[in-house]
Amino acid sequence: MEIKKIKDNVYSVEKEGKMNVPVRIFASEKILNKIKKDNSIQQAKNVACMPGIYKQSIMMCDAHQGYGFPVGGVAAFDTKNGCISPGGVGFDINCGVRLMTSDLTKDVVEPKIKELINELFDHVPCGVGKESRIRLDDDEFDFVLNGGLKWALKNDYANEDDLEKCEENGCMATADHTKVSPRARKRGRRQLGTLGAGNHFLEVQYVDEIYDSEIAEKFGIRNKNQIVIMIHSGSRGLGHQVCSDYLRKIENDLPEIFNNLPEKDLAYAPTGTELANDYLGAMSAAANYGWCNRQIISYETRKAFARVFEGEKLNLMYDVAHNIAKVENYEIDGEMREVYVHRKGATRAFGPGHKEIPKIYRDVGQPIILPGSMGTASYVLVGTDKAMNETFSSTPHGAGRLMSRHEAMKKFEGESVRKQLEKQKIYIKAASIRGISEEAPEVYKDVDEIVRVSDEVGIGKKVARLRPLGVIKG
Amino acid sequence: MKFEYLSHTADAKFRAFGKDIDEAFVNSALAMFNILGDTTDVKITKKIKIELKEKNYESLLYSFLEELLFLLETENLFLSNINNLKINKDFSLNCIVEGDDLQKYDLKGDIKAVTYSDMEIKKTNKGYEIVVVVDI
Numbered sequence: 145m146e147i148k149k150i151k152d153n154v155y156s157v158e159k160e161g162k163m164n165v166p167v168r169i170f171a172s173e174k175i176l177n178k179i180k181k182d183n184s185i186q187q188a189k190n191v192a193c194m195p196g197i198y199k200q201s202i203m204m205c206d207a208h209q210g211y212g213f214p215v216g217g218v219a220a221f222d223t224k225n226g227c228i229s230p231g232g233v234g235f236d237i238n239c240g241v242r243l244m245t246s247d248l249t250k251d252v253v254e255p256k257i258k259e260l261i262n263e264l265f266d267h268v269p270c271g272v273g274k275e276s277r278i279r280l281d282d283d284e285f286d287f288v289l290n291g292g293l294k295w296a297l298k299n300d301y302a303n304e305d306d307l308e309k310c311e312e313n314g315c316m317a318t319a320d321h322t323k324v325s326p327r328a329r330k331r332g333r334r335q336l337g338t339l340g341a342g343n344h345f346l347e348v349q350y351v352d353e354i355y356d357s358e359i360a361e362k363f364g365i366r367n368k369n370q371i372v373i374m375i376h377s378g379s380r381g382l383g384h385q386v387c388s389d390y391l392r393k394i395e396n397d398l399p400e401i402f403n404n405l406p407e408k409d410l411a412y413a414p415t416g417t418e419l420a421n422d423y424l425g426a427m428s429a430a431a432n433y434g435w436c437n438r439q440i441i442s443y444e445t446r447k448a449f450a451r452v453f454e455g456e457k458l459n460l461m462y463d464v465a466h467n468i469a470k471v472e473n474y475e476i477d478g479e480m481r482e483v484y485v486h487r488k489g490a491t492r493a494f495g496p497g498h499k500e501i502p503k504i505y506r507d508v509g510q511p512i513i514l515p516g517s518m519g520t521a522s523y524v525l526v527g528t529d530k531a532m533n534e535t536f537s538s539t540p541h542g543a544g545r546l547m548s549r550h551e552a553m554k555k556f557e558g559e560s561v562r563k564q565l566e567k568q569k570i571y572i573k574a575a576s577i578r579g580i581s582e583e584a585p586e587v588y589k590d591v592d593e594i595v596r597v598s599d600e601v602g603i604g605k606k607v608a609r610l611r612p613l614g615v616i617k618g
Numbered sequence: 619m620k621f622e623y624l625s626h627t628a629d630a631k632f633r634a635f636g637k638d639i640d641e642a643f644v645n646s647a648l649a650m651f652n653i654l655g656d657t658t659d660v661k662i663t664k665k666i667k668i669e670l671k672e673k674n675y676e677s678l679l680y681s682f683l684e685e686l687l688f689l690l691e692t693e694n695l696f697l698s699n700i701n702n703l704k705i706n707k708d709f710s711l712n713c714i715v716e717g718d719d720l721q722k723y724d725l726k727g728d729i730k731a732v733t734y735s736d737m738e739i740k741k742t743n744k745g746y747e748i749v750v751v752v753d754i
Contacts, residue, residue, distance in 0.1 A: 209626070211629070211751060235730045235733075236753075272690075272728060327688060333692075335691075340728050384730040385688070387731060388684055388732070391734075392680070392681075407735060409734050545627050548625045548631075549727070550623040550625060550630065575726075576724055576727075579726030582726070618728065
């Protein structure tokens with residue numbers, strides 16, 4: 145396969161065979177060489193063959209092999225003559241990140257970091273099988289699925305400002321709880337407000353560098369050493385089961401599509417079919433659950449901060465999904481088109497003026513939160529008009545894995561990773577010490593390089609760099 | 619050897635072996651639960667009967683492993699053994715799965731889902747080999 149350099153940090157695989165559009169890869173040469181090592185480019189070529197795809201099948205700088213779609217993949221399909229794909233969203237529907245800002249500074253928090261992290265660990269359930277303390281009856285659970293953060297607001301887990309600063313205001317109107325199976329409900333029932341395990345985390349960080357002080361100020365990031373809190377989690381078992389359910393429905397109801405796919409996880413429902421509408425309803429409900437999940441974790445985080453730092457209040461900067469499909473409008477070949485943008489491991493990055501950006505940020509652009517790996521930096525970026533034209537308003541979602549979990553387990557030992565982090569003054573508390581080895585900083589790509597590429601290409605401009613002080617993990 | 623782990627960038631991939639398809643299914647389940655923790659030293663306190671029917675071996679394997687993930691999350695089942703697993707000619711499966719409450723063990727990682735990615739069910743001269751990738 146020929147990979148052509150278009151310009152710095154942009155590569156292309158031209159149309160061939162059944163591809164409807166070319167593949168575009170946004171990466172530096174160094175990262176491209178890493179991307180080439182797995183099957184992700186072939187997966188992006190498979191996506192390019194799907195019906196109703198516009199312009200290009202996109203791979204972000206943090207792309208790696210997924211199942212069906214590559215992780216770090218973006219594709220837009222026509223809402224009338226295209227498709228919607230559970231595999232294009234991924235199993236963890238509305239996996240995403242939020243950032244909260246505080247008025248505290250590093251010198252105040254650092255001496256108390258162990259107390260704070262232990263307090264957070266005691267109140268935010270994390271790890272395999274750790275249950276939520278919240279029990280809801282059927283009607284309340286339907287409200288979570290249909291109303292998202294509206295449910296959280298009504299039940300005092302959220303304030304008005306939280307809703308204003310969340311993607312979709314924390315509620316996708318397309319949600320339909322009746323399209324979520326009893327199995328999915330049952331999996332999600334005892335997990336609302338739990339962090340999960342794997343790469344999900346809650347991190348207490350400090351502002352290490354500010355690149356654009358005007359925009360940073362808008363986002364509530366005022367000074368170096370200011371303390372912020374990052375939460376990375378998703379829709380837990382409920383979302384995983386929704387994806388699985390609809391993959392199987394496509395297998396059973398649309399065999400003529402399913403049996404002819406290059407990879408079965410690429411399963412899609414053509415737009416206009418009942419299955420496409422049902423999946424959109426169920427996926428949106430799972431997304432709403434995901435926002436409530438991160439909101440309840442925030443609620444516990446706020447209480448923990450208020451206990452340790454005498455009434456300290458935390459403000460939501462922004463909450464953004466990185467596994468989701470959204471209805472959006474773009475000018476394509478001179479015409480406005482409505483599309484389903486699938487972001488599987490990619491962050492929405494609307495430029496200034498977009499009506500879906502919270503009012504107070506609208507003149508500068510949408511905040512983007514890009515988490516690094518454990519022990520490395522995370523970033524705040526801002527969306528751009530260029531992203532609108534080049535990547536359907538998308539930018540990378542994180543560092544992107546480099547090494548398999550199995551390999552990481554053989555190479556790193558949990559306890560020594562913990563000690564190494566402690567030497568860097570990062571205090572970690574994990575439900576499973578063995579799980580830490582799989583998330584060692586070395587198993588991820590270099591997040592600094594990924595952010596540099598986004599900034600240089602112009603699909604997400606650097607605003608601030610954050611570094612961890614303390615982490616809780618599953 | 620019952621199973622081995624293979625390299626996969628983001629997720630977990632394993633190959634399970636069996637002298638027949640039944641045993642290969644059992645070992646696939648054990649391979650999946652060993653991602654979370656060691657299944658060799660688990661007290662049996664839970665026994666659950668499973669009955670499934672599908673159209674072919676691949677869908678049956680997907681449904682079987684997915685059912686086990688469902689039991690993991692809804693019944694807190696840390697699976698360590700499977701009794702009397704039988705796959706019939708009409709692609710129906712029945713068995714009794716056994717294990718303990720997962721809260722009692724140091725388990726790591728979340729298995730989010732079973733995938734069809736790189737799934738293989740292959741007849742060999744020694745029996746059957748199964749390859750599965752699960753999303754973590």
